[in-house]
Amino acid sequence: MTDNRTRTVADVRHAFTKHGGNLGTDGSVAFLFKHCGQVRIRARPVRGQGDGGGAGGRRRRRGRHEDGSIEVISAPVDFVKVRDGLEKAGLKPEVARSS
Amino acid sequence: MKPSTEVALAGEDGAKMQKLLDALESLDDVQDVYTSAVIDE
Numbered sequence: 777m778t779d780n781r782t783r784t785v786a787d788v789r790h791a792f793t794k795h796g797g798n799l800g801t802d803g804s805v806a807f808l809f810k811h812c813g814q815v816r817i818r819a820r821p822v823r824g825q826g827d828g829g830g831a832g833g834r835r836r837r838r839g840r841h842e843d844g845s846i847e848v849i850s851a852p853v854d855f856v857k858v859r860d861g862l863e864k865a866g867l868k869p870e871v872a873r874s875s
Numbered sequence: 876m877k878p879s880t881e882v883a884l885a886g887e888d889g890a891k892m893q894k895l896l897d898a899l900e901s902l903d904d905v906q907d908v909y910t911s912a913v914i915d916e
Binding site for chain 2: 783784791808811812
């Protein structure tokens, strides 16, 4: 991991063109997404290890992932409240982030 | 970041998209990847 923005952009652009896409300008698809708080809880024991974090939005159906985990989405301002509330209720988040 | 609308992709399109997402995620300097694609297997 580096802080070299230019190199990162070059790498990302290369990945897009190699796979039949194009890198848009800064923020050009931002309107398609909403900032949110995201807390993921394991709802039942998982045998194998999943792909970890993965891309948000992939293979998701109404907040429940394929591996049976549950995702709680909140407004960014409520993220800390939601996370702490779930933790207090004894639910240990696997993923907890505000983005 | 949550997509406001999702795009379902299946078959060849889904596989292509998965490849792109994997390529992006495999980059060292990429911290997060967000997508509106929902891939049906």
